Amino acid sequence: MTAAKPELVSVTLDLDMTWRYASGDPMDRFLNGVAKGRLEALRCPECDTRYLPPRPFCGRCNVAMDEWGPVSDTGTLIAWTVVHLSIIDGRTGEPRPSPYGMGLVQLDGADTTLNHYLDTADPDRLSIGARVKAVWRDELRGAMDDIIHFEVVP
Amino acid sequence: MNAVAVIGTGQTNHAKARPDVTQPELIREAVDAALVDAGLTADDIDAVVMSNMEMFEGRALPELWVAEGAYGTGKPVFKIATGGTSGTSACIAGFHQAGSGAFDTVLVVGFEKHSEGHTQTGMALVDPFWDRAVASGALGNFALSISQYMAERGVTEEHAAQVAVKARRNAANNPHAHLQMPDLTIDDVLKSRMLAEPLHLLDMCPQSDGAAAIVVASGDTARKRGPKAAWVHAAATRHDQPYLGDLDRRLITTRALRSAAASAYAQAGITDPLRDFDIAEIYEPASYAELAWYEALEFCDDGEARRLIDDGVTSMDGELPVNPSGGVLSTNPVGASGVIRVAEASLQLLGRAGDRQVAGAKTALATGYGVYAWSDVIVLRSEMP
Numbered sequence: 001m002t003a004a005k006p007e008l009v010s011v012t013l014d015l016d017m018t019w020r021y022a023s024g025d026p027m028d029r030f031l032n033g034v035a036k037g038r039l040e041a042l043r044c045p046e047c048d049t050r051y052l053p054p055r056p057f058c059g060r061c062n063v064a065m066d067e068w069g070p071v072s073d074t075g076t077l078i079a080w081t082v083v084h085l086s087i088i089d090g091r092t093g094e095p096r097p098s099p100y101g102m103g104l105v106q107l108d109g110a111d112t113t114l115n116h117y118l119d120t121a122d123p124d125r126l127s128i129g130a131r132v133k134a135v136w137r138d139e140l141r142g143a144m145d146d147i148i149h150f151e152v153v154p
Numbered sequence: 155m156n157a158v159a160v161i162g163t164g165q166t167n168h169a170k171a172r173p174d175v176t177q178p179e180l181i182r183e184a185v186d187a188a189l190v191d192a193g194l195t196a197d198d199i200d201a202v203v204m205s206n207m208e209m210f211e212g213r214a215l216p217e218l219w220v221a222e223g224a225y226g227t228g229k230p231v232f233k234i235a236t237g238g239t240s241g242t243s244a245c246i247a248g249f250h251q252a253g254s255g256a257f258d259t260v261l262v263v264g265f266e267k268h269s270e271g272h273t274q275t276g277m278a279l280v281d282p283f284w285d286r287a288v289a290s291g292a293l294g295n296f297a298l299s300i301s302q303y304m305a306e307r308g309v310t311e312e313h314a315a316q317v318a319v320k321a322r323r324n325a326a327n328n329p330h331a332h333l334q335m336p337d338l339t340i341d342d343v344l345k346s347r348m349l350a351e352p353l354h355l356l357d358m359c360p361q362s363d364g365a366a367a368i369v370v371a372s373g374d375t376a377r378k379r380g381p382k383a384a385w386v387h388a389a390a391t392r393h394d395q396p397y398l399g400d401l402d403r404r405l406i407t408t409r410a411l412r413s414a415a416a417s418a419y420a421q422a423g424i425t426d427p428l429r430d431f432d433i434a435e436i437y438e439p440a441s442y443a444e445l446a447w448y449e450a451l452e453f454c455d456d457g458e459a460r461r462l463i464d465d466g467v468t469s470m471d472g473e474l475p476v477n478p479s480g481g482v483l484s485t486n487p488v489g490a491s492g493v494i495r496v497a498e499a500s501l502q503l504l505g506r507a508g509d510r511q512v513a514g515a516k517t518a519l520a521t522g523y524g525v526y527a528w529s530d531v532i533v534l535r536s537e538m539p
Contacts, residue, residue, distance in 0.1 A: 008173060013212075021282045031283065052399065053284045059395045078402065081297035083350040090278035090286030102294045102350075104302075104399060113399035115298065116288045128305050144287035 035142030073134035075107035117149035155253035157373030159383035162192025163497035168364030171269035178223030184365035196225035205244035205264035206489035209276035241492020242522030242530035265365035266487035297350035315343035325480025327509035364487035384500035388421035408450035411529035422533035
């Protein structure tokens with residue numbers, strides 16, 4: 001048990017490192033589209049699932065995908081929450097200020113859902129089935145956070 | 155696979171922090187307990203399987219460092235890391251090793267020392283192109299899935315709070331458990347801090363320091379030792395697609411868990427899980443998840459989970475006590491949590507579960523759930539297959 005022992009020596013370690021990842025052809029095309037405000041999904045030729053994020057093969061049918069189709073930046077909210085705990089932001093390593101909204105959005109033209117942030121200016125408007133639209137940054141860089149969050153369509 | 159059995163179990167005292175021991179020492183505590191329980195020495199162990207989520211501690215190749223704690227030097231040693239299923243998958247790997255004839259007696263040990271690392275950072279190191287921009291960790295992912303589950307199944311915060319209360323009260327009978335709260339009430343859960351709507355602090359599992367070990371033996375060795383063992387009658391493990399949005403209505407469809415359960419039940423001849431199982435140790439990282447698992451594991455029809463918790467069917471004096479140990483909601487050293495499920499299910503079959511014993515338990519279920527993408531289902535019996 002812990003109580004009887006004196007405190008032992010411990011070490012602290014701080015690290016600051018950089019990683020660089022290859023995107024692959026489907027994600028390269030997708031993110032270049034995002035930089036122009038365009039969303040696209042890859043369709044499985046066997047099960048017809050239109051995938052976001054796009055990827056080279058359908059994990060259910062194990063077949064290659066190369067047929068792209070347009071996806072709207074408007075869709076239906078199928079799940080939502082407001083997070084009240086400051087979770088680590090995977091881009092910066094710093095806690096993201098809370099509270100903030102999270103949603104699963106079924107974008108028109110895609111069969112998978114997109115998990116993304118929600119505008120919580122009026123949380124009473126968040127409900128399953130609500131229509132939502134992406135709010136884009138002024139300057140697009142070709143990353144998923146070019147969409148700041150989704151807001152409920154008036 | 156030939157017959158195999160769990161012939162010994164061992165656990166540490168699980169706690170928020172164990173600064174009194176290193177990671178290898180933590181493991182040694184559980185391993186020594188399991189060897190004593192099995193009546194074996196380290197020389198009797200032919201191979202070691204470990205489970206740990208190394209990104210949580212931020213130390214690469216933990217098995218290199220900690221295997222000495224498991225008497226691994228000079229033996230085959232490898233590690234499994236699949237989130238919450240790490241421990242159950244390590245147990246299944248041990249079953250296969252002993253059941254294939256490759257090894258006779260296998261030690262499985264899982265551990266996590268959350269207090270020494272950054273669990274949230276480990277959770278944030280996901281797909282750099284997609285999830286990192288919009289990650290909200292296990293908490294946000296669960297809350298999203300739960301919002302769908304509540305809407306579709308008519309489950310309320312009160313139903314979930316009953317699960318949270320059951321777990322922590324059961325844990326009060328388990329000397330190893332991290333959170334022991336014999337006087338916890340539904341009101342306490344509902345008034346605890348809101349983390350991500352509708353999840354309150356007490357709806358979620360803790361982060362614990364702890365280790366757990368089991369000794370797996372071939373059927374021949376288990377039989378020679380005597381009549382008492384926890385025999386493995388079925389094991390199934392399933393992986394699902396990688397992104398949260400790949401599977402709509404995740405807690406409702408629970409594709410991987412339902413598929414694993416169907417396979418394991420067919421192997422073991424389970425036709426009516428609520429009647430056939432005497433006790434279940436299931437991996438419930440959140441109160442609501444336990445309700446969703448009741449349906450996926452076919453304890454009831456879809457939409458009936460709230461009735462099971464309302465009627466006390468899964469409480470200690472109910473028809474199928476679920477998580478007499480207090481479950482993951484009371485103790486969660488992630489890499490060990492799946493091993494704890496198998497160890498606790500085995501203790502019940504051996505009649506050595508102390509104050510948390512379910513009288514006369516003969517058939518037990520143990521499950522694992524990892525990162526919403528993995529599911530493990532294991533069926534154990536006191537009778538030989």
